[in-house]
Amino acid sequence: MEGDVSSGPNTRIAAVTGGNKGIGLEVCRQLASHGVTVVLTARDETRGAEAVEKLRAVGLADIIFHQLDITDPSSIATLVDFLKTRFGKLDILVNNAAVGGVEYLQELDASEEKFAGMDFDEMLEWMVKNVREPIDGAKEGLQINYYGTKHVTEAVLPLLQSSSDGRIVNVSSIFGLLRLISNEEVRQELSDIDNLTDERLNELLDKFLEDFEADALEARGWPAKFSAYKVAKAAINAYSRMLARRHPELRVNCAHPGYVRTEITMSSGVLTPEEGARNVVKVALLPDGGPTGKYFAEGEEASFV
Ligand SMILES: NC(=O)c1ccc[n+]([C@@H]2O[C@H](COP(=O)([O-])OP(=O)(O)OC[C@H]3O[C@@H](n4cnc5c(N)ncnc54)[C@H](OP(=O)(O)O)[C@@H]3O)[C@@H](O)[C@H]2O)c1
Structure with missing residues (x-):
């Protein structure tokens, strides 16, 4: 469903991954409200x-829909072909799609009544208590949240370079801060952006999964x-950070939306999707x-640490 859109030569074009619900849907809405033509993608x-x-x-x-499963190379290639043919460029890529990488132990219940009277930390504690982490979930978490995001980014890079002001916003999280990794060497390697390579990053993720399997x-x-x-x-x-160094012609930033009531948090959280999305759109x-x-x-x- 590609629809009739009225984008002129100066209209900015954005693509948003995981745009069908939660923060992604709101990011699409808010970008479109700012006059950006939005390609809302969903798997x-x-x-x-x-x-x-x-x-x-x-x-x-x-707003135009285009299918995109960020773990599927042919789906990524089809999106790139579409963007190239239709617009010849991409101005903004919002890498929003992600999964929790966990198995949820509670049915999703968006009523939020169970959170009445809970503060931020109590909700976070409730969420953490209500998940299990099987190895398959961990593998899927890395495949979607890291490798999928990276593969989409690399595929659309030439289109972002065809923009006069190409931007990438990676929707990240306070959960990605380096202080949460107590392994000093890993923390050091992930902060040493001058010397870190894609291959080394893959090796570190392989090592993580090895350690996960070994309990x-x-x-x-x-x-x-x-x-x-x-x-x-x-x-x-x-x-x-590596990408930003390699491509000074682009703006590549990470945005933590806040603790938002969506499916990934089992509707716990302190912000609405609209409020969370505002924090992403501001960066975009x-x-x-x-x-x-x-x-x-x-x-x-803020600091990556
Ligand atoms: N909620 C928070 O408190 C919070 C905090 C920090 C960061 N974030 C980040 O915010 C972003 C949005 O999360 P959310 O809270 O809005 O969660 P959400 O409501 O669960 O939405 C996640 C979105 O990602 C999509 N998705 C998952 N795997 C995909 C794949 N392989 N290909 C394409 N789309 C895929 C989902 O599609 P389906 O509907 O098909 O599953 C859905 O559209 C994520 O990057 C998340 O890590 C959220």
């Missing part, structure tokens, strides 16, 4: 098309609870010539 055609309809119903016409996460200083999610986000942060729409290789927590520049 599921039906869910994606329904999301676009929802936005069109509130008067946002410049040695704690002993080796990897983060506990949502461990694959945390490691994948730390890897995305490092990758974003920073003024020309703004920062690159940075991390923004709830809209403000």
